[in-house]
Amino acid sequence: MTPAVRLERVSKSFGSHKVLDDVSFEVPRGGGFVILGRSGTGKSVTLRHIVALVRPDAGKVFVDDAEVSVMKGTELARVRRGIGFLFQNGALFDSISVGENVEFPLRRHTQLNDSEIRDRARGKLRAVGLEAEYDKMPAALSGGMRKRAALARAMVLDPPLLLVDEPSAGLDPITTDEIDALLSNLKEQGGTTLIIVTHNIPSARRLGDTLAMLHGGRIVEQGTAEALAQSSNEMVRTFLTSQYAG
Amino acid sequence: MLDAVGRLILSFLATAGDASRFALRAAREVFTPPFEVRETIRQIYELGLRSAPLIAVSGLAVGVVLSMHTRASLERFGAESMIPAGLAIALVRETGPLTAGLLLSGRIGAGIGAELGAMRVTEQIDALEASAVDAFRYLVVTRVTACVIAVPILTTVMNFSGMLGGYIAESAATGMSLRLYFTRAFSLIDMTDYIPATVKTAVFGFIIATMSSYLGFNTESGTEGVGRASTQSVVYSSVLIIVCNVVLVRLIFFLFPEVAG
Numbered sequence: 001m002t003p004a005v006r007l008e009r010v011s012k013s014f015g016s017h018k019v020l021d022d023v024s025f026e027v028p029r030g031g032g033f034v035i036l037g038r039s040g041t042g043k044s045v046t047l048r049h050i051v052a053l054v055r056p057d058a059g060k061v062f063v064d065d066a067e068v069s070v071m072k073g074t075e076l077a078r079v080r081r082g083i084g085f086l087f088q089n090g091a092l093f094d095s096i097s098v099g100e101n102v103e104f105p106l107r108r109h110t111q112l113n114d115s116e117i118r119d120r121a122r123g124k125l126r127a128v129g130l131e132a133e134y135d136k137m138p139a140a141l142s143g144g145m146r147k148r149a150a151l152a153r154a155m156v157l158d159p160p161l162l163l164v165d166e167p168s169a170g171l172d173p174i175t176t177d178e179i180d181a182l183l184s185n186l187k188e189q190g191g192t193t194l195i196i197v198t199h200n201i202p203s204a205r206r207l208g209d210t211l212a213m214l215h216g217g218r219i220v221e222q223g224t225a226e227a228l229a230q231s232s233n234e235m236v237r238t239f240l241t242s243q244y245a246g
Numbered sequence: 247m248l249d250a251v252g253r254l255i256l257s258f259l260a261t262a263g264d265a266s267r268f269a270l271r272a273a274r275e276v277f278t279p280p281f282e283v284r285e286t287i288r289q290i291y292e293l294g295l296r297s298a299p300l301i302a303v304s305g306l307a308v309g310v311v312l313s314m315h316t317r318a319s320l321e322r323f324g325a326e327s328m329i330p331a332g333l334a335i336a337l338v339r340e341t342g343p344l345t346a347g348l349l350l351s352g353r354i355g356a357g358i359g360a361e362l363g364a365m366r367v368t369e370q371i372d373a374l375e376a377s378a379v380d381a382f383r384y385l386v387v388t389r390v391t392a393c394v395i396a397v398p399i400l401t402t403v404m405n406f407s408g409m410l411g412g413y414i415a416e417s418a419a420t421g422m423s424l425r426l427y428f429t430r431a432f433s434l435i436d437m438t439d440y441i442p443a444t445v446k447t448a449v450f451g452f453i454i455a456t457m458s459s460y461l462g463f464n465t466e467s468g469t470e471g472v473g474r475a476s477t478q479s480v481v482y483s484s485v486l487i488i489v490c491n492v493v494l495v496r497l498i499f500f501l502f503p504e505v506a507g
Contacts, residue, residue, distance in 0.1 A: 048372075051375075051376045053372050053375060053376060076378075077378040077379075077380070078378070080375075080376060080377070080378035081378045083376070085373070085376040085377075087369045087372065087373055087376075088369075089368065089369060091368060091369040091370050091372065091373035092370075092373075093365075093370055093373070093374075094364075094368070094370070095361075104377065105377050108377065108378070108379055109378065
């Protein structure tokens with residue numbers, strides 16, 4: 001079966017700084033793929049390649065069979081409609097309310113009527129515990145709440161592929177568990193493919209079928225959480241056995 | 247030293263080329279469907295209607311001052327009765343369009359530069375793209391269309407409020423009636439004065455929207471970059487408006503020789 005996402009020998013530099021160096025991996029449909037690594041190692045850049053916000057200097061990026069790294073216009077928009085993306089800082093549109101943010105993809109890409117759109121948006125906000133904040137502006141929310149609202153927006157079209165950048169950053173442990181449970185449920189019950197960037201090892205263990213460790217622009221180790229914890233690479237072992245939880 | 251100057255020139259040319267490509271793309275996509283009608287209407291409200299009070303009040307003040315200056319000049323020749331017509335011609339042909347263009351490059355240009363700049367640094371533009379929305383069409387083309395429509399309308403508002411300001415000054419000085427003032431004001435102007443000069447401001451609107459969108463869209467370096475984009479939007483738009491005005495006035499004189507007469 002065609003993997004949901006495939007990176008083939010992707011390299012990317014910004015100026016003289018090489019961020020990704022010959023990175024390759026595959027994520028099967030319905031799988032959970034977690035990208036680990038220290039800050040500034042190119043984890044977010046990897047995610048951005050998958051939705052073609054960044055183009056590789058070399059290599060190819062495929063979503064299903066579509067080579068998104070060379071796509072443009074309506075062809076790329078069609079692929080992007082099947083991808084939900086949670087940005088590291090939420091990236092809510094600050095000129096519209098939280099509810100309108102979640103409604104936005106539905107208004108753009110579906111033929112649902114107003115009440116159906118509102119119902120679905122409310123349902124997604126309920127799932128992240130923010131139904132009461134529907135009419136508030138993003139500026140009135142805390143950082144963690146903004147993140148959860150952005151997750152509701154990323155999920156609202158029920159995309160088969162969800163890219164999540166630091167889902168637990170800025171969240172308390174209880175909310176982190178709730179978000180993990182929500183993502184886990186999407187994967188287990190909904191068959192959603194998850195690609196997650198995180199520093200949170202317990203979350204990575206819970207959500208990831210496969211974990212990949214990025215270091216120096218390369219994937220230095222890839223496998224199950226147990227395999228990485230037994231890695232011969234001391235840095236990988238230390239990272240995996242760290243008690244740091246977000 | 248020579249190296250530094252060379253680098254500066256090359257950097258300027260590269261930016262100018264980039265901005266020109268951006269403007270050409272905007273000009274092309276304004277006429278290419280699908281059209282973002284709802285967002286364009288919202289932008290006309292935000293950029294146009296909300297600028298109306300500024301333009302109306304400024305026009306009133308400009309009209310009062312122009313009237314006082316015109317009176318001081320024409321009184322010497324005993325031609326006070328020409329004040330309404332002289333003021334109307336000055337306002338409609340040049341003062342109204344140019345003043346409105348410069349005021350709006352401050353009000354609208356700074357707003358667009360800061361808003362798009364903030365959206366860029368907080369990844370909102372990326373979020374739009376990731377949501378399968380053409381951010382250029384949604385953010386830039388809508389603002390360009392809104393400005394091209396709104397600036398000529400606002401210029402007309404400025405012309406009228408300027409004439410009203412002139413009336414207030416004249417009424418205070420001589421007790422002239424509103425009817426007589428506007429009869430005299432419109433006695434020497436016709437559509438060849440109004441239409442080319444007002445259509446010219448559609449170009450001003452295009453300059454303001456594309457320049458500030460370009461700077462906002464390409465903002466870097468966080469909040470500092472947002473401030474820079476906002477300031478540069480005003481400066482570059484204003485300078486471009488003044489320079490383009492020279493060319494456009496020359497063009498109007500060529501196409502409508504009676505205006506030059």
